[in-house]
Amino acid sequence: MATISSMANNTYTMLTMAQNNGLSMFGSNAAASAKSGDIWSNYGNSSAAASAMMSGISEVSSSKRELLASYDNAAKGFKAEFSSTMSDLSSSIKDMKKLDLNVGENAITQKTVTAEDGTTSQKTEYSKPMQAALDTIGKFVDNYNSAVDLLGEYSDVSKRISQLASVFGDTTARAENYAKIGLDVGKDGKLTINEEKLAKAIQDSPGRVENILGKDGLTGKAENHVSFAQGQEDKLFPSVDTMFGKQLKQASVYSGSSLLQLHSIATMGNFVNMMF
Numbered sequence: 306m307a308t309i310s311s312m313a314n315n316t317y318t319m320l321t322m323a324q325n326n327g328l329s330m331f332g333s334n335a336a337a338s339a340k341s342g343d344i345w346s347n348y349g350n351s352s353a354a355a356s357a358m359m360s361g362i363s364e365v366s367s368s369k370r371e372l373l374a375s376y377d378n379a380a381k382g383f384k385a386e387f388s389s390t391m392s393d394l395s396s397s398i399k400d401m402k403k404l405d406l407n408v409g410e411n412a413i414t415q416k417t418v419t420a421e422d423g424t425t426s427q428k429t430e431y432s433k434p435m436q437a438a439l440d441t442i443g444k445f446v447d448n449y450n451s452a453v454d455l456l457g458e459y460s461d462v463s464k465r466i467s468q469l470a471s472v473f474g475d476t477t478a479r480a481e482n483y484a485k486i487g488l489d490v491g492k493d494g495k496l497t498i499n500e501e502k503l504a505k506a507i508q509d510s511p512g513r514v515e516n517i518l519g520k521d522g523l524t525g526k527a528e529n530h531v532s533f534a535q536g537q538e539d540k541l542f543p544s545v546d547t548m549f550g551k552q553l554k555q556a557s558v559y560s561g562s563s564l565l566q567l568h569s570i571a572t573m574g575n576f577v578n579m580m581f
Contacts, residue, residue, distance in 0.1 A: 380542045383459055387538065390448070390455050391531050397445040398531065401524040404441050406511035408434040413508055431504060438507055442518065443498060446488070449473075449527055450495045452534075457493060463543045469534050476523070483523070486514050 412435035418428045431439065456470035474494030476483065483490055487502030506514050516522055 383462075383542050384538070386455055387534075387541070390451050391535055394445075394448040394452050394527065395531055397441075397448045398524055398528050400441050401445050401518070402520055404438060404519075405434070406438055406507050406514055408432060408438060408507060408511070410508070413504055429501065429504075435504060435507065439500060439504060442503065443500075445524070445527075446496045446498055452530075453494050459542075463541060465537055465541050469530075469537065469541070472530055472533065475526070479523075482517055486517055488518075 409432065412432040414430050414432075416428045416430050417425050419425050453470070453473050456466055456473055460467040460470040476490045476494045476496060477492065480490035483496065486506040487499040487504075489497045489499060491497065503514075518524055520528075
């Protein structure tokens with residue numbers, strides 16, 4: 306978006322230059338020169354002004370086309386990424402709603418591992434049900450974080466995207482609850498899993514984990530967030546007119562059919578000044 310904003314500024318600067326060049330063609334210089342009798346000097350000055358104006362207009366037109374193309378690509382890119390991100394998160398939500406947290410009492414075991422030098426260490430091992438639960442939660446957290454990243458990256462594009470970024474970042478309001486079961490919340494609302502703490506919480510208090518992460522907890526909230534976001538999808542990325550209306554309207558005046566009319570009128574005016 307920084308590139309698009311820069312292009313918009315360049316377009317606006319060039320159309321301003323074109324305006325100034327256009328005004329110089331109608332200014333007092335040509336008339337003053339004609340009255341003094343220096344007709345050919347007047348013609349040369351007017352021709353130079355017309356040439357400068359045409360050059361400026363050409364740059365405005367080219368810059369406008371680049372701006373529109375770049376903005377269109379940015380909008381398409383966002384929509385594609387938004388659709389994919391929400392789809393992945395929706396899939397994870399479905400898996401979370403089917404998740405069975407009753408993994409049994411011996412879902413976590415410690416195994417002694419002996420290294421080549423004879424030293425020993427303890428390695429934590431999980432049962433298949435426990436590992437499946439951890440994997441499902443881990444995938445859900447990854448996809449939720451992707452949504453937070455995407456909306457945060459584009460939050461300056463429109464108020465709607467900014468509002469959605471705040472909605473998905475509401476995990477910070479419940480950071481203490483999530484931390485109790487091994488999910489740490491960053492300032493941006495993204496989640497980080499403490500696997501050892503989460504596994505212990507699942508084994509010791511599956512009901513508590515369900516309340517915090519299940520359909521009445523984070524999973525349910527995420528589902529509501531996705532539903533709300535998808536309902537806003539067509540309105541999230543503003544139209545070109547909304548984003549760059551003033552610059553594009555002025556650029557269109559100086560790069561559309563009115564350009565030829567303006568140029569021909571100015572040229573005729575110069576010849577009139579030369580003759581009288």
